[in-house]
Amino acid sequence: MRTEFLRSWKVRTGLGGILFFVLLAVLGPWLVDALLGVDPRANDTSAIAQPPSGEHLLGTNQFGEDVLAQTIAGARGSMFVGFLGAAVGTVMAILVGVPAGYFGGRVDAALNFVTNIFLVMPVLPLILIVAGYLQGTGLWVIALIIGLFGWSGGARTLRAQSLSLSGRDFVRAMQMLGERGHRLVFAEVLPHLTGIIASMFLHAMIGAVLAEAGLAFLGISDASAISWGTMIQSAQTQSAVLRGLWWWFIPPGLCIALIGTAAALVNFGVDELANPKLRTARRKTVRRTAAALEKTGSQA
Amino acid sequence: MSPDYVLEARNVSKHFTVRGSLGRSAVVQAVQDATVRLKPGQILALVGESGSGKTTLARLLARFYEPTSGEIALRGEPVAGGGRAARRAYHSDVQLIFQDPFGSLNPLHRVRYNLDRALKLHHPSLDGDARLRRATALLERVSLTPAADYLDKFPHELSGGQRQRVVIARALAVEPKVLLGDEPISMLDVSIRLEMLNLLEKLRAEDGLALLYITHDIASARYLCDDIAVMYAGQMVESGPKEEVIAAPQHPYTKLLIESSPDPERAAGDRDELFEGADELGEPPSLIDPPAGCRFHPRCPFAMTQCRSEAPPVTGLGDGHWARCWLHQHGRAGELARTTHAAAMARRAPQEVAT
Amino acid sequence: MTNTRTVLEVRGLDVEYVTADLPVRACADVSFTLGRGEILGVAGESGSGKSTLITALTRLQRPPAVTTAGEILFHGRDGAPPVDLAALDARELRRYRWTAVSIVMQSAMDALNPVMRIGAQFADALRAHDKALDKRAAWVRAAELLAMVGISGDRVRDYPHQLSGGMRQRAAIALALACRPQLVVMDEPTTAVDVVMQRQILAQVLRLRRELGFAVVFVTHDLSLLLELADRIAVMYAGRIVELGSAAELYRAPRHPYTQGLRDSFPPLHAPLRPLSGIPGSPPDLRRPPSGCAFHPRCARRIEGCDARLPLLEAVGDGHQAACLFNTREGAGR
Numbered sequence: 001m002r003t004e005f006l007r008s009w010k011v012r013t014g015l016g017g018i019l020f021f022v023l024l025a026v027l028g029p030w031l032v033d034a035l036l037g038v039d040p041r042a043n044d045t046s047a048i049a050q051p052p053s054g055e056h057l058l059g060t061n062q063f064g065e066d067v068l069a070q071t072i073a074g075a076r077g078s079m080f081v082g083f084l085g086a087a088v089g090t091v092m093a094i095l096v097g098v099p100a101g102y103f104g105g106r107v108d109a110a111l112n113f114v115t116n117i118f119l120v121m122p123v124l125p126l127i128l129i130v131a132g133y134l135q136g137t138g139l140w141v142i143a144l145i146i147g148l149f150g151w152s153g154g155a156r157t158l159r160a161q162s163l164s165l166s167g168r169d170f171v172r173a174m175q176m177l178g179e180r181g182h183r184l185v186f187a188e189v190l191p192h193l194t195g196i197i198a199s200m201f202l203h204a205m206i207g208a209v210l211a212e213a214g215l216a217f218l219g220i221s222d223a224s225a226i227s228w229g230t231m232i233q234s235a236q237t238q239s240a241v242l243r244g245l246w247w248w249f250i251p252p253g254l255c256i257a258l259i260g261t262a263a264a265l266v267n268f269g270v271d272e273l274a275n276p277k278l279r280t281a282r283r284k285t286v287r288r289t290a291a292a293l294e295k296t297g298s299q300a
Numbered sequence: 301m302s303p304d305y306v307l308e309a310r311n312v313s314k315h316f317t318v319r320g321s322l323g324r325s326a327v328v329q330a331v332q333d334a335t336v337r338l339k340p341g342q343i344l345a346l347v348g349e350s351g352s353g354k355t356t357l358a359r360l361l362a363r364f365y366e367p368t369s370g371e372i373a374l375r376g377e378p379v380a381g382g383g384r385a386a387r388r389a390y391h392s393d394v395q396l397i398f399q400d401p402f403g404s405l406n407p408l409h410r411v412r413y414n415l416d417r418a419l420k421l422h423h424p425s426l427d428g429d430a431r432l433r434r435a436t437a438l439l440e441r442v443s444l445t446p447a448a449d450y451l452d453k454f455p456h457e458l459s460g461g462q463r464q465r466v467v468i469a470r471a472l473a474v475e476p477k478v479l480l481g482d483e484p485i486s487m488l489d490v491s492i493r494l495e496m497l498n499l500l501e502k503l504r505a506e507d508g509l510a511l512l513y514i515t516h517d518i519a520s521a522r523y524l525c526d527d528i529a530v531m532y533a534g535q536m537v538e539s540g541p542k543e544e545v546i547a548a549p550q551h552p553y554t555k556l557l558i559e560s561s562p563d564p565e566r567a568a569g570d571r572d573e574l575f576e577g578a579d580e581l582g583e584p585p586s587l588i589d590p591p592a593g594c595r596f597h598p599r600c601p602f603a604m605t606q607c608r609s610e611a612p613p614v615t616g617l618g619d620g621h622w623a624r625c626w627l628h629q630h631g632r633a634g635e636l637a638r639t640t641h642a643a644a645m646a647r648r649a650p651q652e653v654a655t
Numbered sequence: 656m657t658n659t660r661t662v663l664e665v666r667g668l669d670v671e672y673v674t675a676d677l678p679v680r681a682c683a684d685v686s687f688t689l690g691r692g693e694i695l696g697v698a699g700e701s702g703s704g705k706s707t708l709i710t711a712l713t714r715l716q717r718p719p720a721v722t723t724a725g726e727i728l729f730h731g732r733d734g735a736p737p738v739d740l741a742a743l744d745a746r747e748l749r750r751y752r753w754t755a756v757s758i759v760m761q762s763a764m765d766a767l768n769p770v771m772r773i774g775a776q777f778a779d780a781l782r783a784h785d786k787a788l789d790k791r792a793a794w795v796r797a798a799e800l801l802a803m804v805g806i807s808g809d810r811v812r813d814y815p816h817q818l819s820g821g822m823r824q825r826a827a828i829a830l831a832l833a834c835r836p837q838l839v840v841m842d843e844p845t846t847a848v849d850v851v852m853q854r855q856i857l858a859q860v861l862r863l864r865r866e867l868g869f870a871v872v873f874v875t876h877d878l879s880l881l882l883e884l885a886d887r888i889a890v891m892y893a894g895r896i897v898e899l900g901s902a903a904e905l906y907r908a909p910r911h912p913y914t915q916g917l918r919d920s921f922p923p924l925h926a927p928l929r930p931l932s933g934i935p936g937s938p939p940d941l942r943r944p945p946s947g948c949a950f951h952p953r954c955a956r957r958i959e960g961c962d963a964r965l966p967l968l969e970a971v972g973d974g975h976q977a978a979c980l981f982n983t984r985e986g987a988g989r
Binding site for chain 1 (some may be wrong): 362364384387388391392395396398400403404405406407408409417418421422467470473474
Binding site (some may be wrong): 349350459460461462489490491492493494495498516517518519520522523546547556557558559560561562563564565566571572574575576577578579580581583 | 700701805819821822849850851852853854855857858859861862865876877878879880882883884906916917918920921922923924925926928930931932933934935937938
């Protein structure tokens with residue numbers, strides 16, 4: 001099962017992409033320092049808003065900061081928010097959705113009520129208010145806010161799945177053996193949801209990276225932190241688009257798009273594994289079927 | 301004093317509330333006033349069509365849910381409610397084998413895990429080595445040998461018959477006194493069903509297990525069991541020693557069921573004659589609004605006025621054989637043996653037109 | 656054996672499931688003929704290829720299942736030369752579907768459209784093959800067809816879910832008969848219903864066959880049922896027909912050990928009970944079929960050579976064929 005998962009080119013490409021950005025996030029500051037020898041925050045007054053050149057590979061921004069150094073350093077901020085936000089959201093979804101579906105009854109009624117409230121809550125205005133209320137919003141706070149407000153959809157999915165799993169014979173059989181409640185949830189039901197949870201996590205990660213960028217764009221971010229969101233936001237405030245400073249906002253934007261693509265590719269693989277009907281036929285099988293059809297002449 | 305019966309359902313009923321469209325709700329009388337008694341070492345077959353309530357009765361006995369009325373008794377002691385400990389104690393005596401061997405084993409767990417968990421929960425004093433020895437012995441008992449080959453298999457690596465053996469071994473791990481088999485062979489390949497029945501018979505002979513064998517297949521019930529109980533539309537209509545019930549059914553429904561079952565022995569005759577009159581046999585009623593009186597009366601070729609309004613009482617026929625039919629109260633029981641369902645139906649038809 | 660009384664002739668039919676690894680041969684060298692109005696039972700367990708045979712006969716299969724060899728010759732009523740259904744293209748095939756060959760599936764819910772009234776589905780089928788038929792007449796005809804299987808005509812306005820399981824199955828049979836086919840292929844049509852309804856459905860099929868004269872290929876895992884119903888029975892194992900003969904003959908004197916084992920897998924309803932054992936082992940995995948005779952690992956009468964030589968169907972009596980080396984040896988010895 002595991003090897004089959006890795007055999008898909010989509011999964012391999014996607015995982016490669018994610019791994020690349022994770023490494024960038026972990027090693028970024030060191031890379032910038034050791035290889036480029038530039039401080040992402042240093043203002044090179046001799047090069048203000050310069051296009052890519054030998055000295056600044058991706059050019060500089062309005063403040064004379066090196067865009068490449070900023071993009072690499074920004075990976076950490078974006079990935080941090082992405083992972084933490086997704087982790088918080090996914091854990092919340094599991095903690096609320098799985099017990100609601102498995103236990104049913106009053107537990108379900110209570111948890112489902114909370115889920116529905118979060119589902120209909122106007123998240124963006126709320127985040128704006130909360131972020132405005134919490135002075136000095138660091139990346140931690142941004143990630144937590146994104147996670148805490150973004151779990152309800154996933155919880156609903158997990159609730160529905162657990163509900164159907166809890167009625168399955170193998171769960172009943174283990175119940176009848178006197179298996180303990182938490183083991184029924186975690187050893188019998190939850191492992192069947194790994195595919196969905198993995199896919200949810202990846203979705204949430206894309207969502208969090210985008211949300212961080214969006215919030216930064218609206219001015220809700222840690223001004224001192226560097227992330228792709230803050231880069232785009234400062235490009236926006238300096239009218240980079242109108243002035244044709246494309247090297248300033250394209251790199252962070254492209255990075256966001258790439259990480260989204262990578263996560264989506266892995267997701268396709270997860271989906272195919274969970275639902276074999278989606279599996280695209282292997283080229284070899286298609287060729288053989290075609291050859292066999294050819295041999296026998298017409299077929300409907 | 302030791303009770304005669306290891307497990308009893310005493311006059312149990314189970315009603316389910318179903319919610320229809322527009323908030324209307326209806327009550328389904330899935331089981332109505334049913335009594336089942338199992339002696340140690342007895343195999344009782346519970347026979348009926350789908351929707352007759354036989355699975356609901358099995359699940360009541362397995363305590364998946366509580367009866368709406370009536371009670372379940374283990375060794376003469378009524379059981380009800382109770383926490384997890386009480387339930388575990390109950391399930392260390394009563395285990396249910398599901399119909400679908402593909403569904404009742406978690407596809408993510410190896411055979412070893414299933415047996416190990418069962419042993420750990422019911423024999424907490426055993427250490428790892430002892431549990432492994434027990435697990436091996438259990439697999440050998442259900443003829444999965446050499447056991448070492450099967451311990452580390454996942455369910456998808458086993459055939460249907462092998463899976464059902466694992467399910468049985470898992471149930472045996474708790475050393476139960478009663479097995480409830482909910483159509484345990486109906487999803488297996490035909491050629492391996494008898495081996496499974498033989499295995500159940502062996503367990504009864506060796507351990508004195510009592511077995512409730514739920515099935516729609518009368519021929520397999522006759523092969524395995526001692527006694528047969530017949531359910532129709534949520535009620536028990538007849539029960540008794542198997543050969544008596546099959547050779548001389550004392551309820552018109554039992555008669556219909558037996559005459560409808562395939563029997564290659566009689567196939568030698570004229571085929572058209574064999575299927576004569578089987579064109580319109582009717583269908584079981586809705587359990588939301590079951591017929592008044594005897595629930596079988598709309599399909600019964602012997603139905604009388606009384607059948608339409610009054611539920612028939614139980615008539616004891618000796619030897620533990622009883623039936624719930626007005627024919628016995630009116631001295632008309634002899635008619636059952638003299639005719640077939642189809643012939644009786646053909647005779648009734650003109651009268652129906654007349655009324 | 657071929658004569659003008661034949662409706663279907665299958666010759667050397669091979670069906671393979673193409674996979675990334677080795678192809679799986681689900682039907683291998685299947686040949687039989689079917690007389691007009693005859694009921695041929697096909698008995699087999701899971702993996703015997705009986706369902707694959709059905710989809711191949713009706714050309715309902717989809718890749719990866721591919722018919723790689725063989726002919727399915729259909730003889731029309733008019734005495735015209737037979738057509739090979741396996742070689743027709745999609746457009747030509749439409750002319751034969753439902754008017755010549757129709758199918759009844761195991762689950763009527765799969766055959767009936769859940770969001771269309773029963774009558775509308777019948778009308779669609781009827782008008783697809785008879786353009787002259789107007790809508791009102793089609794609905795009237797639908798009611799007649801339902802009445803044929805004992806369902807009151809006013810149920811044409813019902814949706815499938817409003818009928819009971821048994822009624823749905825009977826409606827599916829009526830739908831299969833709508834265009835007066837000469838052959839109806841039935842795939843486990845009574846597996847999902849109870850014994851009483853099963854008997855009722857079989858009785859109706861027999862009566863309708865008497866009235867309309869269609870032939871039936873009836874596929875099921877339940878040999879005991881076929882012994883009562885079928886004229887002849889083909890027993891399939893691992894994709895091959897291992898025995899073919901009249902129902903009475905197969906029951907009295909089966910010539911293949913598998914048939915015998917299968918027959919003895921059904922305990923008797925009235926005859927004296929004796930210990931029975933079924934057949935040891937499990938049906939084979941077609942991805943790794945046993946060498947020689949596919950049944951040899953489970954066979955009690957295995958002799959030398961069974962694991963090496965593939966036995967072919969040969970005559971063992973009047974209209975009775977079996978594929979077992981044991982018969983060949985015995986015949987040679989006599």
